[in-house]
Every structure is written in C-alpha cells, then in structure tokens.
Amino acid sequence: xxxxxxxxxxxxxxxxxxxxxxxxxxxxxxxxxxxxxxxxxxxxxxxxxxxxxxxxxxxxxxxxxxxxxxxxxxxxxxxxxxxxxxxxxxxxxxxxxxxxxxxxxxxxxxxxxxxxxxxxxxxxxxxxxxxxxxxxxxxxxxxxxxxxxxxxxxxxxxxxxxxxxxxxxxxxxxxxxxxxxxxxxxxxxxxxxxxxxxxxxxxxxxxxxxxxxxxxxxxxxxxxxxxxxxxxxxxxxxxxxxxxxxxxxxxxxxxxxxxxxxxxxxxxxxxxxxxxxxxxxxxxxxxxxxxxxxxxxxxxxxxxxxxxxxxxxxxxxxxxxxxxxxxxxxx
Ligand SMILES: NC(=O)c1ccc[n+]([C@@H]2O[C@H](COP(=O)([O-])OP(=O)(O)OC[C@H]3O[C@@H](n4cnc5c(N)ncnc54)[C@H](OP(=O)(O)O)[C@@H]3O)[C@@H](O)[C@H]2O)c1
Numbered sequence: 001x002x003x004x005x006x007x008x009x010x011x012x013x014x015x016x017x018x019x020x021x022x023x024x025x026x027x028x029x030x031x032x033x034x035x036x037x038x039x040x041x042x043x044x045x046x047x048x049x050x051x052x053x054x055x056x057x058x059x060x061x062x063x064x065x066x067x068x069x070x071x072x073x074x075x076x077x078x079x080x081x082x083x084x085x086x087x088x089x090x091x092x093x094x095x096x097x098x099x100x101x102x103x104x105x106x107x108x109x110x111x112x113x114x115x116x117x118x119x120x121x122x123x124x125x126x127x128x129x130x131x132x133x134x135x136x137x138x139x140x141x142x143x144x145x146x147x148x149x150x151x152x153x154x155x156x157x158x159x160x161x162x163x164x165x166x167x168x169x170x171x172x173x174x175x176x177x178x179x180x181x182x183x184x185x186x187x188x189x190x191x192x193x194x195x196x197x198x199x200x201x202x203x204x205x206x207x208x209x210x211x212x213x214x215x216x217x218x219x220x221x222x223x224x225x226x227x228x229x230x231x232x233x234x235x236x237x238x239x240x241x242x243x244x245x246x247x248x249x250x251x252x253x254x255x256x257x258x259x260x261x262x263x264x265x266x267x268x269x270x271x272x273x274x275x276x277x278x279x280x281x282x283x284x285x286x287x288x289x290x291x292x293x294x295x296x297x298x299x300x301x302x303x304x305x306x307x308x309x310x311x312x313x314x315x316x317x318x319x320x321x322x323x324x325x326x327x328x329x330x331x
Contacts, residue, residue: 001025002331003100004307005060009051012314017050020307021060026096026104030077033107035087037098039123039329040305041066041298042313043158045093048243050314064097065090066325067105068113068122078107080279086113089282090127092268099305101331108275109268111282114289117296124298124325125162127264129285130278132163132216135239135262136171138277140214147172151212153199153228154219156184156323159241161191161297163216168192169293176209178202187323191295202227211236218242219320225251232257299324305331 003021010017028034046063055061068088071081081087089110091098098105113122136142142150150167154160155177167175169192177188178199188196197205202224206212211233217224222244229251232238238252239260249259267275288294303309305328313326 001101003060003062004064004305004310005055005062005099006050007055007060009054012047012050012311012318015307015311018063018307018310018314023060023062023100025102026100028073028075028104030075031106031108032075032104033071033078033081033087033110034073035067035069035098035103035105036072037067037069037101037103037305038119039068039327040064040098041124041127041325041327042310042317043127044317045127046097047314047317049093062096062099064099064103065093066123066125066127067091067098067103068119069098069103072102074107081107081110086119087111088113088122088126088286090130090264090278093265094269099310106268106275107279109278109282111279112286114286116290120301120327120329121296121298123329124296124327125285125289126282128158128162128297128325129166130281131159131241131262131264132166133281133285134264135159135216135241135260136163136167139239139260139262140216140237142167142171142173142214144170145172147174148213148233149174149176149210150214150216151206151228151231152177152193152216152218153202153221153224155179155188155191155193155196157219158297158322158325159218160216161187161324162294163218164188164191164193165294168194169288173214176206176212184323199224203231206231213237215239216241221247229255229257297324298327301327301329303328305329
C-alpha cells in the first residue's frame with residue numbers, strides 16, 4: 001500500500017525528509033480497527049517526531065495522528081464499530097501513524113465521524129479536540145457549571161481553535177484568547193473568544209480584564225510562564241501542553257496555584273483503564289458538530305497525501321504561524 005515516511009531525521013528542505021513508500025498492509029489485533037484513510041491533518045508532533053526519531057530496525061517511520069476514514073475490518077473484541085462505519089481519531093504515538101492507505105488503531109480511542117462534515121473537515125479535529133477537552137475537563141477540573149475566566153495562550157493554533165469553542169459552548173467561563181496578528185485575532189473572535197489579547201504585551205492587556213482563574217498555556221510556555229504565574233488569580237490553575245525546557249513551579253506557591261500537564265497520548269500510550277474515554281469524547285464532539293455547536297478548524301486543504309504535499313505541510317507548521325489546521329486528502 002501507499003504510505004509516506006522516512007528513515008533518517010533530516011531538515012524538511014531535504015527531499016529525503018519524507019518520501020513516498022510502498023509498505024505491507026497492517027493486520028488488526030483483537031481490539032483494533034483497520035481503517036481506510038481518506039484524510040489526515042498535520043500537527044506539531046509530526047515535525048517533532050520527524051526531527052527527533054529516525055526509523056528503527058531498518059524500517060521507515062510513518063507519521064500522522066489525525067485521521068478520518070472508513071472501517072475496513074474489525075478485530076474480534078470490537079463491539080462499537082463494523083466495516084463501513086465512518087470514523088475519526090488521533091491514535092497512539094506508540095504505534096505507526098496514519099500517513100498510509102490503511103491504518104490500524106485501537107477501537108476504544110476512535111469516535112464516529114461527524115455526519116455533517118466531509119472527511120477532510122473531520123480529519124482536522126480529533127487530536128486537538130482531545131487535547132482541549134482533556135485539558136479543560138480532566139486536568140483543570142472545569143465542569144459545565146464553572147464560571148470565572150479562562151486564558152488561552154496560542155488561541156489561533158490547532159488546540160486553541162478547539163479550546164475556544166469548547167469552553168465557550170460548554171461552560172460559563174469568560175474566554176480570553178491570545179493572538180498577535182490581525183488574521184489570528186479575527187479567527188479567535190470568529191470562534192467565540194470574549195476577549196482577544198496580544199501575547200507580546202500580555203501583562204498590560206490582561207490588566208483591564210482581570211486575573212484569570214484558569215490558564216491554558218499552549219504555546220511559548222518557556223517565555224510566558226513567569227507572566228502567567230504573576231497574572232493568575234489566587235488558587236488558580238494552569239495547564240501546559242508544549243515543551244518548556246525549564247519551569248519554575250515555585251512561582252505558584254504564594255498563590256496556592258496548581259500546575260497540570262496535558263498530554264493527549266497518555267491514555268493510549270499507557271493503555272490506562274479509562275482509555276475508552278477518548279472514544280467517548282470524540283463521539284460527544286461529533287454530536288456537538290452535528291448540532292451546530294462546534295465547527296471544523298480546517299483552514300486549508302493542501303492536496304493529496306503524498307511526500308511532496310506533506311513536506312510542504314511540515315514546512316508551514318515549522319514556522320509556528322499556522323492558523324487552525326492544515327489537511328491532506330486522498331492518495
Ligand atoms: N500535550 C499535548 O497533548 C499536545 C497536543 C497538541 C499540541 N501540543 C503542542 O502544543 C503546542 C501548540 O500546538 P498547536 O497545534 O496548537 O500549535 P500551532 O497550531 O502551531 O499554533 C500556531 C499559533 O501559535 C501562535 N503562537 C506562535 N508563537 C507564539 C507564542 N510565542 N506565544 C503565543 N502564541 C504563539 C500563533 O498565533 P499568533 O502569531 O497570533 O500568536 C499561531 O497561529 C505545540 O508545541 C504542540 O506540539 C501538545
């Protein structure tokens with residue numbers, strides 16, 4: 001089958017950084033689905049893995065953790081899906097990614113694709129929806145009755161674009177998103193942010209709005225953390241998803257504030273007893289899309305799932321300037 005992958009970690013300007021491959025079809029295990037991949041989207045994790053991890057044991061590495069497709073076969077322990085079902089999911093970082101015609105995934109972390117979206121529009125959503133949902137409800141402990149203020153740093157990125165919508169639609173929180181450019185500012189407003197502030201002048205712009213009770217630090221946490229600790233309300237909560245090299249957690253002591261990590265791959269990587277929650281979250285997201293409460297965050301459909309288009313997508317992501325999600329469709 002067709003796939004896109006690589007053997008050596010190379011800069012994206014090198015044509016061998018991602019190449020077109022012909023690899024054997026995967027076999028599903030008892031809990032797995034084998035999915036015919038129709039569309040995928042790209043995330044910063046693809047570029048990070050490509051830079052840090054070469055292929056192993058002479059095998060190429062296949063990236064891709066955002067999929068919309070059709071179930072082609074199901075393992076004997078699978079009860080929620082059958083061949084022909086349309087699904088969307090992120091998958092697991094400890095298994096091969098989905099930049100291939102057929103992909104195998106544990107059915108417990110799969111959701112039904114929103115009926116009102118195309119495969120391309122649906123492929124934009126799973127990884128960022130799971131991250132945003134887990135961060136808000138499972139890590140920060142927000143409930144649908146929670147009020148107060150949520151600050152989202154990196155509002156126009158993939159995760160921020162879902163978090164703005166989920167917080168606005170499902171909670172009583174006042175949503176403050178950061179954006180430093182006119183197109184990102186406008187995008188955050190379109191998605192429902194009550195206020196948009198510039199992260200290059202964070203302290204000044206937050207002052208008139210007041211201290212946030214919750215902070216989602218999605219991007220640039222290395223530099224923003226001291227300002228966020230200073231701005232946070234006493235007894236507030238902050239959740240981080242990116243990769244700061246260092247972090248001084250003692251800055252939170254005076255306020256009895258708490259620090260949380262969200263890593264979307266924790267449940268599938270460790271096969272936690274509650275890993276099926278990811279399937280439930282995606283089903284709920286699909287319902288909310290079909291009810292018109294959440295929208296796709298696809299901004300651009302770049303073309304076919306091939307090495308040339310994927311290299312272009314990685315190059316765009318590596319700028320750190322993309323808005324919403326970039327999607328590829330078909331082989
Ligand atoms: N832990 C997890 O489970 C998880 C899941 C998904 C992503 N992540 C990580 O989280 C990070 C964000 O992911 P993403 O997909 O949302 O990113 P993204 O789509 O690449 O975010 C791009 C946006 O970030 C904003 N931005 C750039 N530099 C910024 C800075 N210094 N401060 C604030 N905003 C900045 C830009 O808007 P402006 O120019 O307007 O600011 C841009 O539109 C990445 O490091 C990713 O690997 C982690």
